[in-house]
Amino acid sequence: MFKRRARLLVAAAGDDGRADRVAELAAQDGDVAKWLEVRPRPAMGELAREDLDWADLLVAVDAEAAEAMPAGRPPGCRPKYWHLPPADVLQNAPATFDEATHSALTCMAGGMRMLARMDAEDPAEPQ
Numbered sequence: 001m002f003k004r005r006a007r008l009l010v011a012a013a014g015d016d017g018r019a020d021r022v023a024e025l026a027a028q029d030g031d032v033a034k035w036l037e038v039r040p041r042p043a044m045g046e047l048a049r050e051d052l053d054w055a056d057l058l059v060a061v062d063a064e065a066a067e068a069m070p071a072g073r074p075p076g077c078r079p080k081y082w083h084l085p086p087a088d089v090l091q092n093a094p095a096t097f098d099e100a101t102h103s104a105l106t107c108m109a110g111g112m113r114m115l116a117r118m119d120a121e122d123p124a125e126p127q
Helices: 018-028 030-035 049-054 063-067 087-092 094-121
Strands: 006-011 036-041 057-060 078-081
Touching: 006 018, 006 049, 006 094, 018 030, 018 036, 018 087, 018 094, 030 036, 030 094, 036 049, 036 094, 057 063, 063 078, 087 094
Parallel strands: 006 036, 006 057, 057 078
Antiparallel strands: none
């Protein structure tokens, strides 16, 4: 069974506020917060080694950030790409951005819940 929440490090190509908003939304949703710990970073190109060592998943919120992901990630830090709306949507239609983000977060939390359930159902010893 999982001993801790999955650690997501979230970044866009630049500091446009989207990574911060993803972390805010994750913290506001009790079910998501139960399964995921989300940390925002200002920009993909500004990640420190300590960030990558902490993270289970490095989440890029746009294609440009996905391309800028550092190649030298630790083995336990897997890349993930979420196609979230651009920063201007966050400014002009925040509900649209929030909806897309909520969908990505709940999908990931649901996956974690399913893995934990499968793990709990596995017998301790072969029968």
